Amino acid sequence: MSPKALLSLIVLGGVLLLASQGLYVVKETERAIKLKFGEVVEADLQPGLHWKVPFIEVVKRFDARVMTLDTNPSRFLTAGKKYVIVDAFAKWRIKDVRAYYKATSGSRLEATNLLAALLNKGLRDGIAGRTLHEVVSGERDALMTILTAQLNEQTQVELGIEVLDMRVKAIDLPEDLSRSVYNRMAAERNREAREHRSQGQELSEGIQADADRQKVVLEAEAYREAEQTRGEGDAEAARIYASAYNKDPEFYAFTRSLKAYTESFRQNDVLLLEPSSDFFRYLKDAQGKQ
Amino acid sequence: MAWNEPGGKGNPNDPWGNNNRGGNNNRGNQPPDLDEALKQLMDKLNGLFGGGKRNNNSNGGSTGGSGGFIGILVVVLGIVLVFNSVYTLDEQERGVVMRLGKYQETVNPGLHFKLPLLDQVIAVNTTAVRTLEIRERMLTEDENIVEVELNAQYRVADPVSFALRIEQPERALQVAAQSALRHEVGSAIMDQVLTAGRAELADRIQIRLQDYLGRYQTGMVLTNVNIKDARPPEQVRAAFDDVQVAKLDKERIINEAEAYANAVVPEARGRAQRQLEEARAYKERLIARAEGEAERFNKLYAEYRRAPQVTRERLYIESVSEVYTNASKVLVDVKGGNNMMYLPLDKLMQNMPAAPGSTGLTSADFSRLTDQVLNELRTRQGATQTNTVRREGR
Numbered sequence: 001m002s003p004k005a006l007l008s009l010i011v012l013g014g015v016l017l018l019a020s021q022g023l024y025v026v027k028e029t030e031r032a033i034k035l036k037f038g039e040v041v042e043a044d045l046q047p048g049l050h051w052k053v054p055f056i057e058v059v060k061r062f063d064a065r066v067m068t069l070d071t072n073p074s075r076f077l078t079a080g081k082k083y084v085i086v087d088a089f090a091k092w093r094i095k096d097v098r099a100y101y102k103a104t105s106g107s108r109l110e111a112t113n114l115l116a117a118l119l120n121k122g123l124r125d126g127i128a129g130r131t132l133h134e135v136v137s138g139e140r141d142a143l144m145t146i147l148t149a150q151l152n153e154q155t156q157v158e159l160g161i162e163v164l165d166m167r168v169k170a171i172d173l174p175e176d177l178s179r180s181v182y183n184r185m186a187a188e189r190n191r192e193a194r195e196h197r198s199q200g201q202e203l204s205e206g207i208q209a210d211a212d213r214q215k216v217v218l219e220a221e222a223y224r225e226a227e228q229t230r231g232e233g234d235a236e237a238a239r240i241y242a243s244a245y246n247k248d249p250e251f252y253a254f255t256r257s258l259k260a261y262t263e264s265f266r267q268n269d270v271l272l273l274e275p276s277s278d279f280f281r282y283l284k285d286a287q288g289k290q
Numbered sequence: 291m292a293w294n295e296p297g298g299k300g301n302p303n304d305p306w307g308n309n310n311r312g313g314n315n316n317r318g319n320q321p322p323d324l325d326e327a328l329k330q331l332m333d334k335l336n337g338l339f340g341g342g343k344r345n346n347n348s349n350g351g352s353t354g355g356s357g358g359f360i361g362i363l364v365v366v367l368g369i370v371l372v373f374n375s376v377y378t379l380d381e382q383e384r385g386v387v388m389r390l391g392k393y394q395e396t397v398n399p400g401l402h403f404k405l406p407l408l409d410q411v412i413a414v415n416t417t418a419v420r421t422l423e424i425r426e427r428m429l430t431e432d433e434n435i436v437e438v439e440l441n442a443q444y445r446v447a448d449p450v451s452f453a454l455r456i457e458q459p460e461r462a463l464q465v466a467a468q469s470a471l472r473h474e475v476g477s478a479i480m481d482q483v484l485t486a487g488r489a490e491l492a493d494r495i496q497i498r499l500q501d502y503l504g505r506y507q508t509g510m511v512l513t514n515v516n517i518k519d520a521r522p523p524e525q526v527r528a529a530f531d532d533v534q535v536a537k538l539d540k541e542r543i544i545n546e547a548e549a550y551a552n553a554v555v556p557e558a559r560g561r562a563q564r565q566l567e568e569a570r571a572y573k574e575r576l577i578a579r580a581e582g583e584a585e586r587f588n589k590l591y592a593e594y595r596r597a598p599q600v601t602r603e604r605l606y607i608e609s610v611s612e613v614y615t616n617a618s619k620v621l622v623d624v625k626g627g628n629n630m631m632y633l634p635l636d637k638l639m640q641n642m643p644a645a646p647g648s649t650g651l652t653s654a655d656f657s658r659l660t661d662q663v664l665n666e667l668r669t670r671q672g673a674t675q676t677n678t679v680r681r682e683g684r
Contacts, residue, residue, distance in 0.1 A: 025391040028454045048392040066456040066506050068465055089465050091506050136476040137431040165505050167469040171429060171476065178435060182525040185434050189529035193536035200540030204547035211551030215558035222562030226569030233573025237580035244584030247591060254602065255590065258609035269617040272663075279610050 021054035031064040031097045043098035060106050066093045066164060067108075069115055073170065076124055080131040082177065087170040090119055090151070092163045099160030111159060118154055119166060122147045136171055144168065371406045378402070379413055384449045386412045396450060414449035419513055422463060427523055428472045434480040439519040440471050440492075442499065444512045451509030459508045466502040470495050483520050492516045 026032045026047050034042040034050075035058045045059070052059055073087040092115060094100045104111040126147050127135055135143065148166045155161040173181060245252035265271070275283050378401050379385045385397040388410045397411075404411055425439040444463070446452045452459055474495045475483055483491060496515035503510050522530045594601045 027391040028388050028393045030391075046392075047388075049390040063457065065454070066462070066508075068458065068462055070465065089469070091462070132433070133431070136429050136433070140473055140476065165502065167466070167502075168472070169465060169469045170426070170472055172427075173429065173435075179525075181433060181435055182523065185522065185526045186529035189526065189533050193529075193533045196533065196536035196540045197543075200536075200543035203540075204543040207544065207547035207551050211547075211554045214551075214555045218555070218558040218562045219565075222565040226565045229566065229569035229573050233569075233576040236573070237576040240577065240580035240584045244587045247588075248594075251591060251594060251602075252587065255587065255605065258605055262609050262612050265613045265617045271614065271617045271619045273614075273619055279607070279614070 018054060022051055023049060024052060024059055025049055026059075026061060029063060029065050030061045031094055032059050032061040033097050033101055034059050040098055040101065043101075044096075060101065062094055062097060062100065062106060063108070064094050066091055069112055069119070070169075071116055071119060073172075074120070075174070076127045078127055078132045078135055079129055080133075082132045083174050084127070084132060084135065085170070085172045085174060086123060086127065086168055087172075088119060088123055088166060088168045090115065090163055090166040092155070092161050094160060095156055095162035096160035099157070101160075103159045111161065114159055115151075115155060115161060115163075118151055119147075122150050123168075135168075140168065375404050375406045375409075376401065377404065377411055380415075382415045382417045383413045384416050386414060386449050386453050388412075393450065393454065412449075412453045414446055414453055416446045416449055419443050419445050422460075422467060423518075424464065424467055424471065425519075426468060426471060428475050430475055430480045430483055431477055432479045435523050436475065436480055436483050437519075437521055437523050438471060438475055438483065438517060440467065440495065441516055441518045442467055442496075442512060443514040444503075444510045446509055447511040448509030451507045453509075455507040455509070459510065462506050462508055463503065463510060466506065467495075467499055470499040470502060474498060480522075484522065488517045488520060 026045050028047045030047065032045040032050075033040055034045060034052055036053075036056060041057065050059075069090040069092060071088050071090075073085050075083050076086050078084055100106070100111065104114065126143050130139060130143065144165075144167055148163055151163045151166060155163055172178070273280070377385075379397065379399040381399045383399060385402065387394045387397055387404065389405065389408055391410075394409070402411075420443070422442045422444065423439065424442075425437065427435060427437045430436055442463075456462055474491055478487060478491055481487075492515050495517075496512050499515065500512050503512070521527070
């Protein structure tokens with residue numbers, strides 16, 4: 001191989017070396033800063049291919065995506081002097097790469113710690129001024145908006161961090177308070193259960209008593225009507241009898257008596273008779289003379 | 291360059307969270323491997339060219355040796371490049387293309403080409419519906435504690451945000467979902483959470499959570515949120531269950547009472563009906579009998595008017611004869627009172643079967659009765675001689 005070719009190879013190697021040291025890529029998920037002997041010469045490098053002076057300039061890359069800061073649950077005191085255990089989280093991302101690098105030397109751990117301390121303080125102050133009820137339900141959104149704004153005021157300038165949102169993940173009562181809540185809930189349920197049972201009893205008594213009343217009334221009314229009907233029957237019968245028998249009361253008495261005689265005497269009744277009666281008139285005398 | 295290769299301060303987690311989407315990961319990881327391989331190849335080439343003149347290697351030391359070797363290398367390199375520059379996307383996927391680290395475009399399913407070494411493609415599944423389930427115990431507005439199980443379904447709508455804008459999107463979703471769930475439950479009273487208000491609660495959670503997801507640039511869209519289960523915590527479940535039992539008890543007691551009422555009232559109605567019908571029957575019977583008897587009397591009376599004496603006599607004799615025919619008779623023709631008569635009435639009575647009308651009279655009663663009758667007879671014989679003593683059997 002000729003020296004010329006050798007030279008070109010050396011040049012090629014040098015170019016490759018230079019390129020491998022000088023060219024760098026910032027990914028879409030990253031922001032970067034360029035340092036020259038420790039001094040920031042270019043902040044906020046956008047994604048893409050960039051050039052730096054080899055060996056002199058250094059590039060630091062940071063994750064520019066939205067990140068989650070998840071705090072540990074800790075005790076807070078509300079305005080009602082009740083302890084609550086609050087678990088909060090914040091969504092943040094790097095806004096100002098230069099400030100971020102200055103405040104944290106690019107350490108995410110440190111950034112997280114700083115942010116967590118600020119968040120904790122803000123949360124403590126915010127919760128201390130509100131009752132449990134307000135924290136749990138009513139003012140939750142408002143509180144979070146205020147805290148997020150407060151947090152941003154500090155972090156954007158001091159840490160180069162933008163807090164997109166902070167939220168309370170969980171607000172829980174400590175164990176002893178939870179127990180008293182459970183007891184209260186159980187007591188309320190017992191009251192409710194008793195109420196249901198008593199209402200059942202009440203309605204049941206009402207229904208049964210109503211049924212009993214209906215029964216008594218029905219029977220009484222039936223008795224009244226029955227007696228009326230019987231009375232009508234009696235009256236009608238009496239009228240019919242009277243209208244017939246009034247034609248000759250004496251004859252009625254006669255026939256009715258005869259009927260009574262035949263009905264009253266039965267077999268084996270013993271009659272002690274005297275032959276002088278009217279019936280035996282002809283027993284001793286064909287002329288019927290006594 | 292791999293988008294998820296550990297960067298300066300970046301963390302090694304990839305946004306897919308774990309390895310369950312290995313297919314995509316592999317595709318995403320391919321370029322760095324080749325990258326490195328090529329670099330190594332280059333190094334080797336440099337080495338070869340460095341000492342290339344002296345040792346003609348395996349090609350056999352022929353005159354065109356190094357040229358042939360380079361030719362083969364170029365062909366191999368070409369093949370590798372072509373393989374490395376063609377990729378396909380599944381129907382479910384969108385590809386996020388980055389050129390030299392910078393976002394270039396989003397491509398649709400199909401066969402695509404990319405610039406080897408310069409381009410990197412992340413395939414994101416944008417149609418599959420994924421599920422998140424969380425179960426939490428939390429405070430309600432009325433300071434009760436409930437346990438809620440939430441089921442959220444979502445898919446990736448914006449692959450660029452999902453892949454590039456947020457770290458660990460699925461964990462972000464989890465945290466946001468917890469917060470949204472607790473927030474909405476914390477703004478509702480327990481009864482709403484446990485019973486009627488569930489669907490509405492789920493809607494509110496969905497709206498809130500979607501808002502969070504948008505703010506955090508997750509690129510995810512909720513398709514469905516529902517509350518799978520909401521119940522009181524273990525510690526008080528017995529008391530809650532007892533309320534259900536009490537409700538059932540109430541219904542049972544009421545049903546029993548209604549059953550009683552349903553039995554008693556119709557029975558009474560039935561009895562009343564019977565009483566009325568009996569009364570009517572009595573009435574009808576009485577009237578019918580009266581009419582019958584009256585008519586009979588009228589008929590007889592009409593004949594009697596025509597021949598009173600004869601009819602009267604006939605009726606009398608017939609009736610009395612009927613009476614006498616049926617009964618036992620003792621004809622006493624006592625005159626003067628000189629002869630004593632002995633009537634063994636008790637014997638006569640003993641001959642009778644126990645007729646219903648004569649029960650309750652013992653033989654002692656009869657002997658007493660007999661004595662009375664005899665005494666009477668004797669005294670009357672003294673006074674008037676004609677007397678009829680009749681004893682009725684009733």
